[in-house]
Amino acid sequence: MRFSVLGPLSVQDGAATRPIGSPTARRLLAVLLLQPNQPVTTDRLKSALWGARPPATAGASLMNHVARLRRTLAEEGAAESRILTVAGGYAVRVRDGELDAEEFTGALQAARAAYIGRDWTAVRRETGKALELWRGDPLPELADVEEAQPQVELFADARWQALEWRMEAELGLGRHHGLAPELTGLIAAQPLREAFHRQLMLVLHRTDRRAEALDVYLRLRRTLVNELGVEPGALMQEAHREVLTGGAAPVARETPPAAAAPDAAAAADAGGKADTASSSGAGPAGGPGPGAPGPAGRTIPRQLPPDVPDFTGRDAQVESLYAALGGTPAAVGPAVGGSRALSVCVVSGAGGIGKTTLAVHVAHRLAPAFPDGQLRADLHGGGGTPADPGDVLAKFLRALGVRAEDLPVDFEEREALYRSTVAGQRLLILLDNVRDAAQVRSLLPGTGTCAVLITSRSALPGLDGAHRLTLGVLTDGEATELFTRVVGSGPAGDEPDAVAEVLKVCAGLPLAVRIAASRLVCQPGWTVSTLAGRLRDENRLLDELHVEDRAVRTSFAVGFNALVPEDADAFAMLGLWNGADITPPAVAALLAVAPHRAQRSLDALSRAHLVQARPSDRYALHDLLHVYAAERADQGHSAQQRADAVRRLTTWYLHTCAAAGGHLRPLPLRLDLPPVDFDGPPLTFRDRDAALAWLETERPNLLAVTEQAGRAELFELAWKLPVSLLSFYDLRKHWTDWLHTYKIGLDATRRLGDQRGESRILNGLGIAHHDLNRNEEALDYYREALTVRRASGDRLAQTATLGNIGNVLQNLGRNDEAFATYDEAIAISREIGDRTTEANSLNNIAFARAGLAQLPEAAESFQQAAEILGSIGSSASQAVALGNLGDIRLQLGDQQAAVAILSQALELHRQFGNVYVEATVLLNLGNALCHHGQTPEGRDHWQQALELLERIGDPRAERLRARLETLTPQTRAIRNLRA
Structure with missing residues (x-):
């Protein structure tokens, strides 16, 4: 392929x-x-x-x-x-x-x-x-x-x-004739790429068109001066002089200086692994070793720290930096003034993420391409006293051969001397642990022959033209490989489950993986299981991830201590939240601040890499940073302050869920919500689609907030949250979340002694089990709910539960009991004057009649239900009744009526986004259209149904796909595909 x-x-x-x-x-x-x-x-x-x-x-x-x-x-x-x-x-x-x-x-x-x-x-x-x-x-x-x-x-x-x-x-081979038109076209496409202008000058000069060659130079110079304010570069000017003097114009000299080792450089470009086993005193890839004399007797600086022998993973990041810093031809940037712009790369990320390790590794790979040396300085920007740029300039100048007594005292003169000294040299400069752009601007060379690699906790947005790489955690495979390389394949291979447990705790943070592995190596009596056991207690986790002068907590503290108090408080409070991620409005509720203040703190924490900014304005904490944040919350806030923050956030979620659910329910929620007593108002939604999108995106957090409410003994919130989500669960069939949150809610209502709440939770559990065809369990939950509702006197709620009981009895084949239950529900509905529950009961009776093949009676009940629901504006429920009515009409042989009714139902369903029911109606409409033989319209409806069923993982998809694959244009009679 x-x-x-x-x-x-x-x-x-x-x-x-x-x-x-x-x-x-x-x-x-x-x-x-x-x-x-x-x-x-x-x-x-x-x-x-x-x-x-x-x-x-x-x-x-x-x-x-x-x-x-x-x-x-x-x-x-x-x-x-x-x-x-x-x-x-x-x-x-x-x-x-x-x-x-x-x-x-x-x-x-x-x-x-x-x-x-x-x-x-x-x-x-x-x-x-x-x-x-x-x-x-x-x-x-x-x-x-x-x-x-x-x-x-x-x-x-x-x-x-x-x-x-x-x-x-072509120039080097003397093939000048015929190149001018092609070069002219290249110049038109790339008017600022000096190489093409220079090549055209040489072609014209060598084919006796000297005046035209000079005109090329003049036109380029005019463009550069007028548009960029710069003169043509040195190579262009040299070619100009050759044309003026009539001498033999040179072939290109844009090759590495003679001090470079061409074979090693080429090998490094081809695979990045040049021979390092050179003679004694040789540096990386056969270059001069530390202190080796360079051109004119100058000592070439080789200041890189040693590369770690067990460097692991980061392949894509290594190649990205390697290319951006000049390691491959594709990285050659746009030419201005005859030379490419200075290559500057910034590697940013959280503490302990491996920025310096990666930068040093890449710098060693690149060393052969920079034969004039490698400079390195730690600018201490992440903690302690940041290095003074003037002192770093002095250090670099001394390394480049400038005597101490010749160093200028004036900062600007020192900066100018530095740029003059490095001009034209092939130097790689590693600036580690940078605080901000202002700290490094004076350390950047003025020539594109050099390259600069920077590490920082900030992405340095004020540094123009830099290539930026934000470093994330290791993949599972990379973390396993790193751990194995440190501890050895024997211990790691003998206990794979324990290794997985250790690495899960480390969560891909390279520093944590290295510390954990080092502790294991230095404790001869330990197994990997021993190490895993010591890391299980979250309260002691950061104490365990500490060896000699290296500690995960210390690495995190550097960034935390640099925060202003407002942002430090925000970071600590985020440790109280157990969800997958969080949005600024939710953070505003957690902190009891205005939304713009929450956003400002999140931006500051993101810049410091203490939180991870994700798409759609969402933020998350790395697992170990979450542990550290929780520590800071415990140390800096009272138990009451922490409890109030969790209550505010949970209340915010409840109000927002209720607002979202309001777009999905045909009836009011009838749920008393606790007051909002904080800044950061709950969200509202413009329409059903926006509400559904928020609920789907927040789904993991809705599970987390319900669990957290239960653990925090916020029992009222713990049961009202799942109740507010019933329409969402029922619409999207998230059964696992449904059952889990409702069981938390059941425990909460019983601990409160709240009968109304308990009955709502029991009824919701019955619906979930009913959907899953666990009929006996559903019946138990429904009957328990009915008992509680009778005891509390809630007549309206009794009708809903009676209808549910009747449905289950019908599924179990106990039809007489089912009809008796439906009749009781209709009697109560008419007694209290509730038309919605009356229509629901009629629907239930219709289903029971249909199940007994009493189709005319079923059609009549569905018709009555649809009319009632239409009259009270309950369109979603009316759509369901019409869908069922259309199916019955088709079974009665009335194709024309069935198509009309099902088309009306489909139009209504598409307004509400119930994919499951929409797919069912599409199936039935396809059946109706093909009742007397295959039709293109019928096939189209089946195909639409198939796409929806595949999307939600419905088992009907497989049967429908198999049937569609057997259909041919010659097919005349097709059996109905039942929902």
Whole structure:
């Protein structure tokens, strides 16, 4: 199979093209191919497919698109799909030689090695191979996907580099004739890329068109001066002088200085692993060792700390930094003034995330490409006294050979001397632990021959033009590999379950993994199980993750101590919340502050990497930071303050759930809500879709807040929360959450002695078990609810429970008991004048009649129920009654009436988003349309039903798919597909 991204997306299998039909599928595959064989998170895929605000159904839709793409890319006899499900997302499996971008990069790396060695024939050959792969602008499918643009632009930049090198090879081989028109076209496309202007000058000069060559220079100079305020670069000016004097114009000199080891540099570019087993005194990749004399006897600084021998994972991050700092041709940035801009990379992240370890590792890989040396300084920006930039300048200048007595006292003079000293040199500068952009601006060279790698807890937004990489936690595989490399494969392999337990506690934080592994190694009597046991107690967890001068708590404290009091208080209070994530309005309730103040604190905590900013304005704490935050809350706030914060947050969730549920219920909630006595008002929703989207997004937090209310003995909130969610649970069939939260609520009502609350919870548990076809359990819950409701005198509630009991009795085949129960419910409804419960009871009777094949009687009851529900404006319930009525009419042979009634029901259902019922109506409408033989309209309705059933994982989908696959245009009689 052949995947092509250097142009519009294309997939070929041999000589045949695999059509990737829909735009969404093309975009999905394109995003995956940007990271072949690497995980792409579902959040990133949702953002690419639907933008910053994906719909509530994005997760299910993504699964459907992945399933279709798998079928499209399926290979006969292949054991493994091309689209793999991995932790947190998906990956596309691409073998060697199947992706044009990888082939392009390989050819470009070979071209660079030949370029360094002035092998112009090889440069021409390899760039030709690379350029032949291009078919147009790369991946136009991703033109509006903002996060994909840097990588797409990187492809485009690499193509310009290949064109530049191919032209240089033509010049080096003396093939000047015929190049001028092509170079003129390249200049039109890239008017500020000086290399093309310089090459055109040389072509014109060497073909006796001297005046035109000079005109090229003058036009470029005019453009640069007018638009950028800079003169042409040194190489352009040198070529200009050659043309003026009529001398032999030079071939390009944009190669590493003679001090570089070309073979080692090329090897490092090709694979990043040049030979390090050089003679005594040699540095990385065979370069000069520390203190080795450089050009003119100058000592070359080699200030990098040692690389860790067990560096693990971070492959994508290593390659990203390696490319951005000049390790691959694709990283060559836009030329201004004849040289590329200074490459500056900022690695940011939380304490203990491995920023310095990664930076040092990458710097050692890059060392061969910077033969004039590597400078390094710790700026102590994360804690203690930050380093003074003037002192760092002095340190660097001394390392570069400037005598102490020649160091300027004036800061600006010292900065100017530093930039003059490094100008034109190939230096790599590592600035570790930076506080802010102001601390490093004076340490940046003024020449693009150098590169700067920065680590900081901040992303340094004030540093213009920097390539930024935010470091996250290790993947499960990377954490396991790191732990195993430290402790050895024997101990780790003998106790895989214990290893998994330890790593779960460490939650991917490299510092925590290393400390835990080091403790195990240094305690000969311990097993991995011993270590896991010591890490189980959350109250002592941070005490255990401490060895000598390294401690997770200390690393976190550096960032915490730098916060202003308001933000420190916000961080501590976040430790009280046990949900998956949190939004600014919820934080406002937790802190009892205005929403804008909560947002300000979250922004500050995000910049300090004490919270993780997620899409859709959500924030989360790393597991270990959550433990640390809870410690700070215990130390800085009284028990009453902590309890009040949890109560405020839980109350906020209850009011917001009630507001969301109001868009899903046909009737009022009839639930007394506790007052809101804090800033940060609960949310409201403009419509049903917005309410459903919020409920789906918050679903893990709704479970967490109910659990937390129960543990905190906020019993009133603990039972009212699940009751407020009944319509949501019933609509979306989240049975596991439903049963779990309702059992918490049942315990709470019984501890309060609240009979009305207990009956509502019991009734809701009965509904859930009824939905799951656990009829005997449902009957027990319903009867217990009825007993409580009779004791409390709640007549209206009794009718609902009686109807539910009748439904279960009918399922159990106890029809006489069922009809008696329905009759009692109708009598109470009419007695108290409640038309809704009367209609519900009629619906129940209709179902029972239908189950006994008493179809005319069932149709009459459904008709009466639909009329009552329509008259009181209960459209959602009316839609259900009409759907049932249409099905009965079809069974009675009245196709025309059935189609009309089911079409009306479908229109109503689509207003309310009940996917389960909508799919059922679509099935039945398809049956009605095909009652006398297959019709295109019927097939279309079945296909729509199939898509909905697949989305919710309904078992009917498999049967419907199998039936659709057997249908042919010649099929005349089709049996009904029953819901």
